[in-house]
Amino acid sequence: MPELPEVEVSRLGISPHLTGQQITQVIVRDRRLRWPVPASLETVAGATIEGVERRAKYLIISTTKGYLIVHLGMSGALRVVPADSLVVKHDHIDLVLGSGLCLRFNDPRRFGCWLYSATHPSADHPLLRELGPEPLTDAFTLDYLFNASRGRQQAIKTFIMDNHVVVGVGNIYANESLFKAGIHPKRAAGKVSKARYQRLVPIIKETLARAIEQGGTTLQDFTQADGQPGYFKQELMVYGRGGKACMQCKSTLKEIRLGQRSTVYCPQCQR
DNA sequence: CAACCGCCCTGGGAGC
């Protein structure tokens, strides 16, 4: 599942192949993604790509004829391959480039999306305009998160996974960050002290930054069949370890459902 | 408005 680090790694991987290239053809084989792929997507044929940005887990491909908004969903993958490469199952969209390469989108579960916007979407598109700050920028501070949490009865885990609060903190990183910060995932966000947020904010930043670093491995074999990252798995302290021993205190880790997401924590270390 | 829940979808693993 692409988390924020993998989306960033994708961006770094595809950007050099795309920037400055003309889009000679847009091929849509299946429009049934998260939302139906609009016919306007094809209007970027003939345009030149100016760059690829990331906002939250969205990629924004800027062209001389407008903007493409791409989300990888749960199972989406972007790869740069020769335009005549064999099309395999779930290859839904190609952007064919003047270089003879193409950007190919494969997504088995079709939770991803490809949308078109005539104007730059980050400020005015409904999907992007309400998003919270990027966790790795200076906009995501202790004061910001602490103030945003006041009065909130919601569990802190769902709070930090809320894209209106901060973007890019998926289920894995929420579990891991709360463990490292020693905070119980069900504790009301508004009742967590400022001192504990002071621990949590840098922990979120470090966890995400580290995963991006390790994503560099994925970057190298970017055009290979499946850049499935095993890299962070060995570092996981709680995610996927329900019923096993806490790595800090040997207590049995508990697994619960929170907001329909699997949640694992140590009842001893997290209060 | 805050909080919560259902739903979209397929591959993969478990169980029989």
Added chain:
DNA sequence: TGCTCCCAGGGCGGTT
């Protein structure tokens, strides 16, 4: 071996 069942998950959209 092959079938069925269940789970994983981001995030929108609707309901309370």
